[in-house]
Amino acid sequence: MTDEEEIRALIGNHFEPMTWGEDSVPEWDKFREDFLPEAILCGAARPVQVRPLEAFIDRMENVARKNLHSFEEHTRGMKIMRFGNIAVVLAMSELTENGTEVNHDISGYLLVKSEGRWSIAAHAWEPAGEDNPVPEDLR
Secondary structure (H helix, E strand, C coil): CCHHHHHHHHHHHCCHHHCEECCECCCHHHHHCCEEEEEEEECCCCCCCEEEHHHHHHHHHHHHHHHCCCEEEEEEEEEEEEECCEEEEEEEEEEEECCCEEEEEEEEEEEEEECCEEEEEEEEEEECECCECCCHHHC
8 A cells, every 4th residue: 555545444444443332342352453652732722731551541431432323424535745755634523422423623633744644743723613614625
């Protein structure tokens, strides 16, 4: 695969292990594989709280899974800017909570290629809505 194909596959499949429902649980080990061990995540809440990967997973496991009976997130569009072994990606995701509530957000990723593989070094996201619509080029 080309670098762009590898990046598209990484980001395109990134949320699939984070799905849960009545008959499924998140695959956190598979989710971790996308990240550098020291990766940081910056959620949409303000003021921003920078979390290491393990703190994000712990929060999802102990807060989100207790409040949401089911959760799915799928990447629907992305833009990639790459130079050598670094890349920045903006991606639009569709989230379905409790089987009915559908929302969208935009994620920003900082990726690095090391030892022949692309990994997420940082991930930040922001919800989309009427006041902050999804850009057409990410649909």
